[in-house]
Amino acid sequence: MNLFADAIAWIFAPERLEGSVSLPLAIGQHLAYTFVSVVVAALVAVPLGWAIGHTGRGREVAVAVSGAARAVPSFGLLVLLVLIFGVLHKPEAAVVSFVLLAIPSILAGAYSGFEAIDRRVIDAGRAMGMTEWQILWRIEVPLGLPLLIGGLRSATLQVVATVTIAAYINLGGVGYFIIQGVPLRDFTQILGGALVVVALALVLDGLFAVLQHLVVPRGVSAGRTPDVRATPTRRRAVVEPATE
Template sequence: MNLLAEAFAWIFSPARLTGTLPLPTAIAQHLAFTFGSVAIAAVIAIPIGWLIGHTGRGREVAVFLSGAARALPALGLVVLLVMLFGVSLKTEAAVTVFVVLAIPSILAGAYAGVESIDRSVIDAGRAMGMTEWQILFRIEMPLGLSLLIGGLRSATLQVVATVTIAAYVGLGGLGFYIIQGLGTRDFVQILGASIVIVALALVLDGLYALLARFAVPRTSARRPRSRGGIPALLGAPQLSR
């Protein structure tokens, strides 16, 4: 308990606002790596996932590549890419690793969200004369949003924890305190930095939970709540009764 109390005292100490790397700066760097990497991964993975879910093609390849990406040792890959890219491009090397780690969860969430939709809803859209693009944008994307947000949530939590290793190649972030603490055997500093990382993960997890609650359409593909049933879900005009 004394170590835990000392760790919290370390976090809230005025000394954390000064020094080589102030704590607020380290947090900002950590979040910048996290959000930047997840954003790049989303731009790559979401369109591919939607395409796989819509066409039903390439799912096996996506599953294989996702599993292979998850098996990569993050720290070893960062060091390898820094050596290949050069020290002047170590930021790009680290971000590349974080993007690779984020893609599998986002890709899985994107195509699983589309695949989970009741086929009768999509068939109804085609029967009404909707084009494939209209089906994708008006049916599959909104109704698959729940699982997509889940994929983004999983990717963000994985990346926010892994970004800690960026400090190993001198890129700052909250991992700076852990690497420094290991060298000086300052366990209070190590625990304090770890607590901050866990707190960031919990805050981000809560934000994604709120996003999932307010961004997902209330109408379910399995149980349309509108009076008009499936046509109302697809945005078709309703006959007055």
């Protein structure tokens, strides 16, 4: 218990605002790598996921590639890319490794959002004379947005936790304090850095949870709807609980 109290005191100590790597600067670097990586991953994965979800083609390939990408160890990939890019391009190598980490979750959220849509809604749009682009932007994208935000949420949490390893190649971030504390056996500093990463993850998760709730189209209920095949009497019994 004293270790946690010491770690919290370490976080809010005035000296955390000083030095070449202050805590606010490290947090800014951490969030910058996270933001850039997730945005780049979204630019790649969202159009591809929407294309797969709209056409129904390539899903098996996407699932196989996503599964293989999830199995790649992030630290090993980061070191490999640094060797390939060279020591003068370590930031680019780090961003590429984090982008590859984020793509599977965003890709899955993009095409799963389209697949979860009731096909009768899309058929109704076609029956009304909508073009494929109108179906995409007026039906599929709005209805699939909650699951896409869920994919972005999962990817962001994975990246914000993994950006910690960027400090191994001297790129800063909150991981700097954790890695610096290991050889010094400064467990207060290690725990303090870990708590900051956890706090960042919780804040980002909360923001995405609110956003995921806000993007649900008006009139779409998350609750269970009555069976359309049921008779009027049966539907009434499902909607209105029996009273004694």
